[in-house]
Amino acid sequence: MSVNPQPRRLTEGYIRTLGYLDRPYTVRDTAVTGLLVQINQKSKSYKVQRDLYTGERGRRRFVKTVRRTLGTTDDITLDDARTRAQELIAQVKRGEDPNARPDDKTANPDAWTVRRMYDEYAADMRARDCRERTIEDVLSRRDRHLKAWLDIPISEIKRSMARERHKELTRESGKRAANMVFKEFRAAFNLAIKAADDPDAIGDNPVKAVTFNKERASNRVIMPDDLPHWWERVQAIPNPIRRDMHVLGLLSGLRPGTLVSLRREWVNLNERAIVIPRMKSGRSFALPLSPYMVELVKRVIAAGDLLYAGTPWLFPTRANSSRDVIATQVWKEKTLPSETGHILRHTYRTVAQRVGIDRINARLMLDHAVPGIDGVYVHEKALFDGLLDTQDKMTEHLLALCTPQRTQHAEKCCDESL
Known part of the structure; x- marks a missing residue:
């Protein structure tokens, strides 16, 4: 492969064929001029690059070359990358630098509009290495749900306004959406207070007056008595790859977004692990595999070789439009409404508590930060053998809950042999 391939119309399938080399290289898209994919040693990222000019036509002056990373090919689709690239290119064509920070007017509370507050919050999230997709979602919710507030100074957002808008959003978009919007608003406002030279001029956070909705938890965990019925319906799914995907979701407790995007290159069956380079936390994570999970992964790989x-990808499918082979995008099943996806993570954690798994181990198994001083001295890699034992115990108990008849039959056969 040439180190600098010629520009071409990018497709998801072509991007997957691009191999990793010792040094980075790029391939430019001819469909959206300025969009490119950069292949590093271990990752592939979408980027946009465009020259910025200022001045009237005929007297334009070159300012700089603007470059922005849109996200990795695992985080966003090619269609999303093209859409975001076109938005940024439109800014550059207007003579705006999308990477420029707002003028430092922190001493003036009127300069801290809701729009500016969120832009600063987005910049802070990027500095903390948050996923670009997460940042874009925050800004999208701002533009969709707080459109009328965007150019209002945050010092003029009163507590009564926050309470009323939260109630309106609850009626319009639901309890969880309303809560999410104002939790993000609260975090952005707190950042503004820290960053402003005169925080007293900005005032107190108006979200303090918001009474957050109680989100129903009844549909967030599958009760032990309901697991046999859940198991039967999962086993009835005709697609073997999706069937095993949901089972692995229950046995691992992985976040659904991570589960569907698992890559074969991360699988190390000899070490009984799937090593995920980057989780939501920003850290890498080695998922311990029980023997049952190892056999499940082998079965999924064999099915993938046959069908795709x-x-x-560990859980591949075909795109509806292009028919390219892509990672599974949807984890919901019509036959299991509200019983796939994140609910399986909650169920895993609930069962861990029921079994009596050590609290630190339970957090490590789910890639949760360990609080307090324990989080300073606990090292997951050194504890991996113990986590394998914990996963064995979890799998054994979950399978016993899901298939009580089979478990009772096995115990009966064992007693008769004795």
């Missing part, structure tokens, strides 16, 4: 030869 050469796929890099």
Whole structure:
């Protein structure tokens, strides 16, 4: 492969064929001029690059070359990358630098509009290495749900306004959406207070007056008595790859977004692990595999080889439009409404508590930060053998809950043999 391939119309399938080399290289998209994919040693990222000019036509002056990373090819689709690239290119064509920070007017509370507050919050999230997709979602919710507030100074957002808008959003978009919007608003406002030279001029956080909705938890965990019925319906799913995907979701407690994007290159069956380079926390994570999970992964790989030869994904599917082989995008099943996805993570944690798994181990198994001084001295890699034992115990108990008849039959056969 040439180190600098010629520009071409990018496709998801072509991007997957691009191999990793010792040094980075790029391939430019001819469909959206300025969009490119950069292949590093271990990752592939969408980027946009465009020259910025200022001045009237005929007297334009070159200012700089603007470059922005849109996200990795695992985080966003090619269609999303093209859409975001076109938005940024439109800014550059207007003579705006999308990477420029607002003028430092922190001493003036009127300069801290809701729009500016969120832009600063987005910049802070990027500095903390948050996922670009997460940042874009925050800004999208701002523009959609707080459109009328965007150019209002945050010092003029009163407590009564926050309470009323939260109630309106609850009626319009639901309890969880309303809570999410104002939790993000609260975090952005707190950042503004820290960053402003005169925080007293900004005032107190108006979200303090908001009474957050109580989100129903009844549909967030599958009760032990309901697991046999859940198991039967999962086993009835005709697609073997999706069937095993949901089972692995229950046995691992992985976040659904991570589960569907697992890559084969991360699987190390000899070490009984799936090593995920980057989780929501920003850290890498080695998922321990029980023997049952190892056999499940082997079965999924074999099915993938048969149905989607050469796929890099553990749970592949075909795109509806292009029919390219892609990672599974949707984890919901019509036959299991509200019983796939994140609910399986909650169920895993609940069962861990029921079994009596050590609290630190339970957090490590789910890639949760360990609080307090324990989080300073606990090292997951050194504890991995113990986590394998914990996963064995979890799998054994979950399978016993899901298949009580089979478990009772096995115990009966064992007693008769004795």
